[in-house]
Amino acid sequence: MLKKELDLGYDECNTSSNESFENVLADRLSRRDVMKIGACFIGASLFGSFGAQLNADDSSTSTSVPAAAVLLGFNAVPKSLADTVSVPAGYTSKVIFATGDPIKMGVSTYKNNGTDSRDFENRSGDYHDGMIYFGLKNDNSGYDATNSKNGLLCMNHEYINQNYIHTTAEVAAIDKTARVTAQVDKEIALHGVTIVKVTDSGSGFGIDKSSSYNRRITGDTPIALNGPARGNVLLQTSYSTNGTMTRGTLNNCAVGSTPWGTFLTCEENWSGYFKGDTRTGKEAIAMSRYGIKSTSHFGWESVYPQFSASITGADATADYRNVANTQGYVVEIDPFSPTSTSIKRTAMGRFAHETASLGKLTVGKPVVFYMGDDAKGEYIYKFVSNQNWDAADANGGLSAGNKYLDAGTLYAAKFNADGTGQWLKLAITEPAISTYTTYPFVDAADVAVHTRIAADVVGATKMDRPEWCDVHPTTGEVYMTLTNNSDRGKSGKYGPDAANPRYYTDTCETTATNKGNVNGHIIRWKETGEEGTATTFMWDIYLFGAQSDANGTNINISGLTDDNDFSCPDGLCFSEVTKGLMWIQTDDGAYTDVTNCMMLAAVPGNVGDGAGYSVANTAVPTNGNADQTIATFVGKDATASTLKRFLVGPKNCELTGIAETPDGKTIFVNIQHPGEEGTASTLTSNWPDGGTSRPRSATVVITKNDGGIVGY
Ligand code: FEO
Numbered sequence: 064m065l066k067k068e069l070d071l072g073y074d075e076c077n078t079s080s081n082e083s084f085e086n087v088l089a090d091r092l093s094r095r096d097v098m099k100i101g102a103c104f105i106g107a108s109l110f111g112s113f114g115a116q117l118n119a120d121d122s123s124t125s126t127s128v129p130a131a132a133v134l135l136g137f138n139a140v141p142k143s144l145a146d147t148v149s150v151p152a153g154y155t156s157k158v159i160f161a162t163g164d165p166i167k168m169g170v171s172t173y174k175n176n177g178t179d180s181r182d183f184e185n186r187s188g189d190y191h192d193g194m195i196y197f198g199l200k201n202d203n204s205g206y207d208a209t210n211s212k213n214g215l216l217c218m219n220h221e222y223i224n225q226n227y228i229h230t231t232a233e234v235a236a237i238d239k240t241a242r243v244t245a246q247v248d249k250e251i252a253l254h255g256v257t258i259v260k261v262t263d264s265g266s267g268f269g270i271d272k273s274s275s276y277n278r279r280i281t282g283d284t285p286i287a288l289n290g291p292a293r294g295n296v297l298l299q300t301s302y303s304t305n306g307t308m309t310r311g312t313l314n315n316c317a318v319g320s321t322p323w324g325t326f327l328t329c330e331e332n333w334s335g336y337f338k339g340d341t342r343t344g345k346e347a348i349a350m351s352r353y354g355i356k357s358t359s360h361f362g363w364e365s366v367y368p369q370f371s372a373s374i375t376g377a378d379a380t381a382d383y384r385n386v387a388n389t390q391g392y393v394v395e396i397d398p399f400s401p402t403s404t405s406i407k408r409t410a411m412g413r414f415a416h417e418t419a420s421l422g423k424l425t426v427g428k429p430v431v432f433y434m435g436d437d438a439k440g441e442y443i444y445k446f447v448s449n450q451n452w453d454a455a456d457a458n459g460g461l462s463a464g465n466k467y468l469d470a471g472t473l474y475a476a477k478f479n480a481d482g483t484g485q486w487l488k489l490a491i492t493e494p495a496i497s498t499y500t501t502y503p504f505v506d507a508a509d510v511a512v513h514t515r516i517a518a519d520v521v522g523a524t525k526m527d528r529p530e531w532c533d534v535h536p537t538t539g540e541v542y543m544t545l546t547n548n549s550d551r552g553k554s555g556k557y558g559p560d561a562a563n564p565r566y567y568t569d570t571c572e573t574t575a576t577n578k579g580n581v582n583g584h585i586i587r588w589k590e591t592g593e594e595g596t597a598t599t600f601m602w603d604i605y606l607f608g609a610q611s612d613a614n615g616t617n618i619n620i621s622g623l624t625d626d627n628d629f630s631c632p633d634g635l636c637f638s639e640v641t642k643g644l645m646w647i648q649t650d651d652g653a654y655t656d657v658t659n660c661m662m663l664a665a666v667p668g669n670v671g672d673g674a675g676y677s678v679a680n681t682a683v684p685t686n687g688n689a690d691q692t693i694a695t696f697v698g699k700d701a702t703a704s705t706l707k708r709f710l711v712g713p714k715n716c717e718l719t720g721i722a723e724t725p726d727g728k729t730i731f732v733n734i735q736h737p738g739e740e741g742t743a744s745t746l747t748s749n750w751p752d753g754g755t756s757r758p759r760s761a762t763v764v765i766t767k768n769d770g771g772i773v774g775y
Pocket residue numbers: 064221316317331417437530633
């Protein structure tokens with residue numbers, strides 16, 4: 064979701080003074096002193112303690128992990144501005160499910176001209192995003208983790224494009240203060256989640272519209288509120304006066320899945336859907352920190368009061384002043400129980416949730432999820448369950464979710480300049496939080512609902528927009544994309560730090576000038592003792608986005624070439640089948656003069672496989688900050704055998720969402736918002752239907768023509 068980032072809350076709401084300048088300076092000075100010894104020595108000594116361990120791991124897993132050269136055996140797909148999906152020679156892509164497509168029998172074919180006005184609860188939503196494939200038994204009676212021909216595809220629909228879902232005349236007449244109910248109904252129903260059965264009966268995957276599993280969860284569906292905030296006054300609305308229910312899930316971006324067979328959908332930039340008002344005291348602080356503004360993005364509140372986070376009644380049970388407190392969570396959905404009520408898990412915190420990615424799973428130990436908060440200068444989080452994992456709970460559905468996701472410990476990450484890191488506990492029992500006078504927290508519910516403020520208090524590190532993360536299937540190391548940050552290095556904002564070390568001007572651009580961390584990077588960390596419950600870790604920067612012809616001293620630091628250069632990593636996902644292949648997807652606005660967004664295949668090494676590095680941020684003469692040289696840690700340079708472009712999408716799209724079948728022979732990829740820069744009268748893309756059609760987001764199925772595993 065690129066074009067409207069400003070509207071929906073990627074903007075900084077974090078005005079905390081975390082990482083005080085004194086601390087950063089002190090850290091930098093001490094790092095610089097060490098750097099004098101020599102970068103190679105730094106890398107060796109810093110990572111040496113588990114370097115030996117990594118070598119041992121390498122030998123023990125060498126038989127199960129294919130060699131890198133074998134894994135990326137395809138020819139790189141060239142950068143492209145064509146209005147098509149390009150995949151390597153020897154691969155085929157096919158569109159199976161686009162915006163408006165029916166998910167039930169008897170629903171008419173989508174006309175895609177703005178006049179479709181009924182049945183949107185029975186059609187695909189818009190802006191396809193994160194996605195998980197769950198194998199389904201051949202008799203369709205339930206979950207089968209091994210079935211690669213019959214499954215349920217669960218996908219998010221992050222957003223909408225009004226230009227393409229209404230008629231041109233309707234779009235021209237939109238008045239945010241007096242919306243037309245039928246148009247709002249359509250817009251709300253195009254948000255949320257789709258669960259749809261997909262089957263390959265011999266000629267490739269297609270949608271099975273007859274399945275009783277098929278359903279939509281939309282911006283209006285009743286959803287329960289569980290965890291520490293359930294029933295709290297902060298969640299009371301006139302819809303649920305006891306604060307246990309809400310309606311709708313919005314701006315669903317990345318995803319996760321649980322070991323007990325459920326789908327996790329993450330509510331990202333939900334704040335722009337609600338119209339706020341002027342508050343005082345704690346409420347004013349909270350609304351500002353979460354970016355609730357006096358106008359909403361779509362004006363839905365002009366039709367439905369549930370989108371007006373304003374005081375209009377006698378108390379919280381008489382209006383929707385608290386409705387925004389019921390958004391911003393990880394939502395658990397049981398795809399195999401079509402009549403079940405989905406549940407928002409408040410124990411996992413409230414922010415602009417991206418992925419909820421399962422950590423290394425061990426019987427008898429807590430279940431761990433890694434999460435990011437995607438806005439400028441926001442934080443990385445970890446949830447650790449109170450309950451230890453019991454394999455008897457596999458297939459436990461939402462009741463297992465109640466056991467593991469309603470009680471646990473939430474942490475925010477602090478990345479130190481010496482390559483170490485800490486998980487900082489966010490709990491009312493922490494003295495720094497319980498004694499914070501600016502925003503006096505009253506209980507665990509207050510911390511769960513106002514996670515960002517608690518993370519400010521403990522001093523988490525402001526990151527360059529945390530997007531997706533995933534856990535390496537064999538090393539357990541965690542990779543997270545930091546897509547970009549135009550605030551980094553900006554006058555009046557925060558400067559670079561070791562974990563977010565770059566700011567620069569994109570001087571190669573021919574159509575726009577971008578500043579800050581323009582092309583983004585991917586950070587990774589290794590938990591101490593390889594334990595998900597650890598409160599310390601080691602980190603480095605796995606990969607820096609850059610165009611290949613950019614300055615290699617402070618921009619193209621990872622040695623990218625024409626075959627693997629990219630900008631703004633967003634989607635990220637390990638293949639469970641190949642045990643080491645990682646997909647990277649881009650949501651870019653900086654390199655799009657040269658190429659449409661893309662997907663790359665990577666074979667990463669380990670934290671510490673590179674060296675210490677000094678980034679000289681010297682090329683930003685007008686941003687107001689003094690030039691700063693930052694010491695950091697960088698993974699090994701990318702090579703043709705460790706990073707290769709696999710796919711380039713159609714015009715104005717973003718690549719997002721990836722799922723694989725258990726045999727690895729089919730992958731599903733989502734193409735989001737093709738033609739986003741256009742309007743119905745000036746189309747910039749006609750993908751996927753061609754001709755003069757309006758563009759649509761869609762799921763494509765990719766297979767290897769020889770029937771082999773994708774990625775080799
Ligand atoms: Fe929805 Fe952060 O991308």
